[in-house]
Amino acid sequence: MTATASFAQEKKSYTLEDVIPGGNNYFNLVPKNIPGLQWWGDVCVRTDVENIVTINVRNGKETVLVTLDEVNEALLNGEKPFQPTQELKQLRTLMGASLPWGDQKVITFRQGNYMVWYDFGQKKISNLFRLNEKAANLDFCKENGYVAYTVGSNLCIAHEGEKDLQINPDEKKADPMDIVYGQAVHRNEFGIYKGTFWSPKGNCLAFYRMDQSMVTAYPQVNTTTRIATLEPDKYPMAGMTSHKVTVGVYHIQSGKTVYLQAGDPTDRYFTNISWSPDEKSIYVIELNRDQNHSQLVRYNAETGAKEAMLFEETHPKYVEPQHPIVFLPWDSNQFIYWSQRDGFHHLYLYNKEGQLIKQLTQGDWLVQDILGFNTARKEMIIASTEISPLQTNIFSLNVKTGKRTLLGQQDGTHSARLSASGTYLIDNFTSFNVPREISILPTNGKTGINLLTATDPMKEQYNLPEITLGTIKAADGKTDLYYRLIKPVNFDPNKKYPAIIYVYGGPHAQLIHNNRFYDARGWDLYMAQKGYVMLTVDSRGSDNRGLEFENCTFRQLGVEEMKDQVEGAKFLQSLPYVNADKIGVHGWSFGGFMTTNLMLTYPEIFKVGVAGGPVIDWQYYEVMYGERYMDTPQTNPEGYKNSNLKLKAGNLKGRLEVIIGGADPTCVPQHSYTFLRACIDAGTHPDFFVYPEDGHNMMGRDRVHLHEHITRYFEDHLK
Structure with missing residues (x-):
């Protein structure tokens, strides 16, 4: 009986189904959360499936505020502002409800194609209106009760009844996406994540209008149809003609639209839109194409006239406005x-x-x-x-x-x-x-x-590896770099283990934080269970260490960052339990670029690599990000040449696999296809795998399959 009890207490091994998002047991093993927490004014509330409850901020006591049954009674049998043309079906959960007005007893939620306002004080539907079934990019304004949203390339608003209002004119265009209203512009750079901006009192709506008619369309292909169909994506590459953006202002009461008189929008970026509190002015941070000169400009919201350039910033490398x-x-x-x-x-x-x-x-x-x-x-x-x-x-x-x-x-x-x-x-x-x-x-x-x-179900149930945090010096000999080291499960100091560096290394990303497992991914833990030492180093060029730390890579992406990753490899080689001849590398996107580059530049160190969605040639990357860090191919030919991995294709000595999504809109497939051609011409032999119709990242079950595939590659060639 003693032996049986001891065996029962032994912790288990985990699988990819346990540690990868999309795995069938993944969400059972993350630490418990409290979903649905939000504020109703200064009252803390929690939305759940069956109820919405208030939480006393002094003692945590919960009190039921709204029940699902009462909402469904009002939906199905209660009085409504009008009789909807589509049936309002029974609501299944209150998780998606919100309480936008602290001084009103009203919840809002979306049910099918309708937006619903339920007054739980009077227990009735107080407002109801229909959205287009193709509505996207919803932007709710609590000051006026309107919702702005896009339908295809058009911008609409709605707030009552069955009808919405398209606020942009219909325009003749060869491609439906030539001119786009109300969506994020400049490929979501500069902190831009949406295309509509309500004024503080809700009287006006500022919005982006993006003219892409002059932008070359990248020929993405949908292979699910009987004959593959062309689904082009407007993709301005570095040094090529980019789109033109203007900012419109729609006035709710008059129904008129004016455009900010910013002059010729060619080769300029219009970022970080904000309103004055009195709604009379709009502020825009405007940036030149070289991204080294920004201006804060004020416009008259009624006329669109430019009122003042308040101040400007310049930098010899780049200025990067991210916040209004x-x-x-x-x-x-x-x-x-x-x-x-x-x-x-x-x-x-x-x-x-x-x-x-x-x-x-x-x-x-x-x-x-x-x-x-x-x-x-x-x-x-x-x-x-x-x-x-x-x-x-x-x-x-x-x-x-x-x-x-x-x-x-x-x-x-x-x-x-x-x-x-x-x-x-x-x-x-x-x-x-x-x-x-x-x-x-x-x-x-x-x-x-x-x-x-x-508590952490992973720590309670599974035999986990030792994870440590430390610093090494960068290749400049003075800068401290943080690293995360994971030893194999059931570590034996007398053994020699293969090692893998998981890398990103580019701007706006940081792989190590003081959080669960120091930000180690499930795959890192899984490979430690497989008997690998796993290392990650946040090299110079990455995020949250200041401008000098980040922009030291300017005009030469892949040089300083690689030197720092090599310092990480040297650190691994200094460890007595690491097999110095069996070091691999894996990364995605910028990390895919780094993985490929490390394999080609330092083949004596890195023996096996898996590069996901890699940038291969920066002249194929988009204008905003690419030119910020590399300038244009015309003004920085040496930098583009040195980072063009096709020119290094003949250096491949180890085993390298490239994995892409077949319809990647970020690192377009041309990167990898041209690299394969270069390798063929050079007589080298990378491996290649495609996830048809997937984009830049694999999601759901594809993500589990992806990590099974990556694991097999290292198991076959590095162990």
């Missing part, structure tokens, strides 16, 4: 502006005429987000890397004094949602030692209440 200006809620004459002018993303206070009042934050760390304001205390709530570049912490910042107060625990990576007045926040954090902790915290720095302290 934010006006102080207690002073409409002052706004916050983000800048990296001192080397780190910090906040600056300006008056509305563009005169600098003061710098609000400074230091060798960066502000990552503005969560909102506590107007009563004249404080703003920010997220930053002040404690460590490996984590995000939440602080209150007194705008007058500059004093910052830490909110929540110092440990870990935090995300937070602020209540309407800024008095409380919901803090959700994880660290290497804390699987998840969720609390409601007052923003005055005092202690709040804990809603959840989760």
Whole structure:
């Protein structure tokens, strides 16, 4: 019996189904969360399947606010503002409901093609309107109750009844996507993630109009049809003609649209749109094509006339605006502006005429987000890397004094949602030692209440590897680089293990954080169980370490970053338990570029590689990202030549597999196809695998298959 009990307590081995998103057991093994937490004004609520409950911010006690049964009764049998033409079917869950108005007892949700307002005070449907069945990019304005959305390349608004309103004119165009309204532009660079911007009181809607008629269409192919069909994607490559963007303003009451009179939009980027509190002005950060000169420009929202260029920034390498200006809620004459002018993303206070009042934050760390304001205390709530570049912490910042107060625990990576007045926040954090902790915290720095302290099912049930964090010196001999090292499960110091470096190395990405497993992916853990040492190094060029750390790779992508990854390989070779002759490398996207480049440039070190969705030749990459970091092929021919991996195809000595999505819109298939051609011409032999119809990343079951495939490749050729 003793032996049986001991055996029962032994921890299990895990499979890819356990550790890869899309695996059939993956979501059973992540630390418990509390989905549906949100604010109803300053009241914390939780939406669930059957109920919406309030949570007392002092003791955590829950009280039922709305039930699914009462909502369904109103949907099916209650009085409605009008009789909808389509049946309103029974609602199955309240998880997707929101409570946008803190002073009203109303929830909103989408049911089929309808937006529904349920008044739980009067227990009736208070508003109901229909959206087009092809509605996308929904943007709800709580000030006026309207929803802006796109249908194909058109922009519509709706707020009552069965009809929506298309606010852009129909235009003759050879391709339906030649002219696009209301969608994100500039290929989602510069912090652009949407194409519509409601004014503060909801009287106007600013929107992007993108003319792509002059942009070369990349010939993506759909192979699911009997005869493969052409589905082109407008894709401006580095150095080629890009699209033209203008900004329109639709006035709800008059129904008229004006366009900002910005002059010729050719080779300019219109970013970070924001409104003045009185809705009279629109602010746009405009950037030249070289991306080294930005201007904050104010326009008249009624006429579209350019009123003033408030100030400008220049940099010999690049300026990269990522955030719109934010006006102080207690002073409409002052706004916050983000800048990296001192080397780190910090906040600056300006008056509305563009005169600098003061710098609000400074230091060798960066502000990552503005969560909102506590107007009563004249404080703003920010997220930053002040404690460590490996984590995000939440602080209150007194705008007058500059004093910052830490909110929540110092440990870990935090995300937070602020209540309407800024008095409380919901803090959700994880660290290497804390699987998840969720609390409601007052923003005055005092202690709040804990809603959840989760355990980790993976740690409880499975035999996990040892994971350590450390630093090595970069190739410049002075910069500290963070690394994450994972030893094999059941590690034996007397053995020699093969090793794999998982790499990214490019801008706007960081692979190591103080969170669960130090951000190690499920595949890293799985390969440690297979008997591999796994290493990741955040090399120079990656995120959250300041401008100098990132832009040292300017005009020569793949040089300094590779040198740092080689330092990581040397570190592996110095470990007595690593087989120095069996080092592999794997990465995706920029990491695919790095993987291929490392295999071709340092074949004596890297013996096996798997490159996913790789950039092979930067002249095939899109204008905005490519030209920011490499300039154009015309102005930087040497840099493009040195990073063109087709020219190194003859250097391949180890085993390299390239994997792509067959319809990748980010790193288009031409990258990999031309690399294969170069290898054929050079007499080298990479392997190749395609996921038909997939994009830049594999999702769902394809993601599990992908990691099975990657694992097999290393097992066959590196072990």
